[in-house]
Amino acid sequence: MAISAEIAREVAKVAKANKIEPAALLAVVEVESAGQPFEQDGVTPRFLYERHVMYRELKKLRGAGRAAAALNNGLALPKWDRATQYQDQRSSVQRLALMKKAKAFDEECACRSASWGLGQTMGFHAESQGFPNAVAFVKWMTDGGVPAQIEAMVKEIKKSGLVDEINRHDWAGFAYRYNGAGYKQNQYDTRMAQAYARWKGKVPSEAPKPTPKPAPVPPPPDIEPVDPKPGWLGTIWRKITAAIGALAGFTGITWLTDWQIAVAFFGFLLVIIAIGIGVFFWIFDAEDVREWVKRQLR
Numbered sequence: 194m195a196i197s198a199e200i201a202r203e204v205a206k207v208a209k210a211n212k213i214e215p216a217a218l219l220a221v222v223e224v225e226s227a228g229q230p231f232e233q234d235g236v237t238p239r240f241l242y243e244r245h246v247m248y249r250e251l252k253k254l255r256g257a258g259r260a261a262a263a264l265n266n267g268l269a270l271p272k273w274d275r276a277t278q279y280q281d282q283r284s285s286v287q288r289l290a291l292m293k294k295a296k297a298f299d300e301e302c303a304c305r306s307a308s309w310g311l312g313q314t315m316g317f318h319a320e321s322q323g324f325p326n327a328v329a330f331v332k333w334m335t336d337g338g339v340p341a342q343i344e345a346m347v348k349e350i351k352k353s354g355l356v357d358e359i360n361r362h363d364w365a366g367f368a369y370r371y372n373g374a375g376y377k378q379n380q381y382d383t384r385m386a387q388a389y390a391r392w393k394g395k396v397p398s399e400a401p402k403p404t405p406k407p408a409p410v411p412p413p414p415d416i417e418p419v420d421p422k423p424g425w426l427g428t429i430w431r432k433i434t435a436a437i438g439a440l441a442g443f444t445g446i447t448w449l450t451d452w453q454i455a456v457a458f459f460g461f462l463l464v465i466i467a468i469g470i471g472v473f474f475w476i477f478d479a480e481d482v483r484e485w486v487k488r489q490l491r
Contacts, residue, residue, distance in 0.1 A: 195227045195229065221312065226311045242303075246307075246315070247295065248263065
């Protein structure tokens with residue numbers, strides 16, 4: 194494990210303060226960022242730039258023209274494409290150069306379009322994190338260092354209603370909401386389970402010593418997280434989609450999106466209701482039912 198003892202102690206401390214199992218949160222950190230908080234400059238939070246998010250954010254905030262311009266400049270893609278969008282992010286030097294170019298094109302959208310820090314929190318979560326924009330959010334993480342990065346990660350977990358999932362080690366349910374419906378493509382659930390098994394039973398004082406030369410690999414490509422829905426209804430819906438997402442991952446169906454899940458779910462409810470009505474009229478004579486309804490309406 195490449196997580197230093199100092200970072201492991203900080204993660205464990207914040208986890209305990211937020212009633213999260215330390216070993217489980219350390220497993221998330223290990224998988225999301227390999228425990229590496231900064232880029233090569235030692236200042237910029239570790240990040241991964243997502244071209245499909247840049248395209249979406251530009252189109253939403255600046256218009257289709259700017260999104261098309263970014264596409265022509267190699268800074269955006271209409272949809273997620275693992276085969277092409279990470280080719281120039283294999284090293285920290287490449288990532289920093291790409292972010293510099295993206296910020297020159299549109300700083301706010303560039304910050305919104307990357308996952309940042311130990312927990313790889315997406316920049317477009319800035320407002321839900323309490324910031325006016327993504328530029329301010331990234332600056333706060335940059336100035337605040339490791340503690341700020343951990344706080345951002347925990348805040349996203351809590352706002353997404355994922356404390357229960359992480360504490361009961363429902364890695365498929367957790368990954369579905371934290372990493373998106375395509376989490377199986379990067380085996381987030383499997384890798385988190387394996388990382389948790391390594392961290393289980395460890396206490397901060399037993400955290401591993403810093404690795405002299407951590408593997409020079411970028412964080413695994415981050416599937417865009419689903420924005421959390423506030424309120425009790427949103428919480429219920431998160432539970433439903435997490436369960437369906439876990440079932441979809443188990444069966445190998447990783448291409449389902451939220452709206453497809455919604456259609457399938459409510460379609461299933463309609464089928465059940467229709468069957469129930471049919472059974473009712475089969476059990477009870479239709480003419481008797483009509484007469485009973487007429488009597489009630491008189």
